[in-house]
Amino acid sequence: MKINTENQQTELRDQALAKCVVTLLNEQAMTVDTRIASQLSYSRQQALANMAMPSSGMTISQNGVLRLFRNYWHQYSLLLTLLMCGLGLLVLLAMQNMANQEEAEQGDAYLLASDLPPEIYSNEGFGTWLSENTQQ
Amino acid sequence: MAFRKYAAIILFASVSSLFPLLALAEDALDKPWALLNEDQRKVLAPLADDWDGLRPWQRERMLEIAHDYPKMPADRQARVQQRLASWSRMTPFERENARKRFQQFKSLPPEKKEELRQHWHDYREASPEKRQQLRSQHPEIFGVEEMER
Incomplete structure (x- = not known):
């Protein structure tokens, strides 16, 4: 019982001290220099903005969807666009390269190096023979 | 950076x-x-x-x-x-x-290609008379006139 009373008294003392500090701060704030007031206001805005901005590139939205690199997108949108264009170009070239490999031995050089002379390929009769044998 | x-x-x-x-x-x-x-x-x-x-x-x-x-x-x-x-x-x-x-x-199917290659191999190895005969028998394969051997 005695301990409870002591605790209550300590709490009341702390509250009174806090009120005193608040009163003193308010009084000082009324007389603070305009330049310092402006700097303090700017710092407060910065602190609030930092609190609103998530610290990492990964955030979880209100409906629980994980969003990656949202802030990076805002900061580096032009670079990311260029990067995606570059990657797209690389993919395109890789696909073209694969297609070229599949079409390997299709140039005139391979025709000239064929087991059959090139003249036979321009022969109409051979064309007919090829059509008949390809269909079988 | x-x-x-x-x-x-x-x-x-x-x-x-x-x-x-x-x-x-x-x-x-x-x-x-x-x-x-x-x-x-x-x-x-x-x-x-x-x-x-x-x-x-x-x-x-x-x-x-x-x-x-x-x-x-x-x-x-x-x-x-x-x-x-x-x-x-x-x-x-x-x-x-x-x-x-x-x-x-x-x-062409691989066997057809091989068959054709073999015909041309035989043609190249043949004498002029035999090649002439082959051309008249199979102009669709060897052409009508003498081609490169």
């Missing part, structure tokens, strides 16, 4: 990968014989006298041949050189037909 570095590297890689295509396109320009490089002149030697009279698109095709040539084994390279001159004298229509039929030939 590191992110910008990686982006720059990827962009550089994609742009530099276009250079071989640009180089090939540049080769296709109207180059006289004297401006071909040593390798190209070596491969296209059978065309040396005719080169400056060829059309730009014909030169482009010939330069493609010179480009593919080093990828082939020696026996096939010899065939290419042996046939280059007659190939350049064929009409564009004949060459286009030949390209189409070459693709058709490649799509």
Whole structure:
């Protein structure tokens, strides 16, 4: 019982001290220099903005969807666009390269190096023979 | 900062990968014989006298041949050189037909291709009289007139 009373008294003392500090701060704030007031206001805005901005590139939205690199997108949108264009170009070239490999031995050089002379390929009769044998 | 570095590297890689295509396109320009490089002149030697009279698109095709040539084994390279001159004298229509039929030939069943190769092997080995006989029996395979053996 005695301990409870002591605790209550300590709490009341702390509250009174806090009120005193608040009163003193308010009084000082009324007389603070305009330049310092402006700097303090700017710092407060910065602190609030930092609190609103998530610290990492990964955030979880209100409906629980994980969003990656949202802030990076805002900061580096032009670079990311260029990067995606570059990657797209690389993919395109890789696909073209694969297609070229599949079409390997299709140039005139391979025709000239064929087991059959090139003249036979321009022969109409051979064309007919090829059509008949390809269909079988 | 590191992110910008990686982006720059990827962009550089994609742009530099276009250079071989640009180089090939540049080769296709109207180059006289004297401006071909040593390798190209070596491969296209059978065309040396005719080169400056060829059309730009014909030169482009010939330069493609010179480009593919080093990828082939020696026996096939010899065939290419042996046939280059007659190939350049064929009409564009004949060459286009030949390209189409070459693709058709490649799509034949393997046994048919082998059979045809064997016929041509036998034809090359045969005497002039026998070849004449084979041509009259199978003009669709050996042609009507004597072709390169």
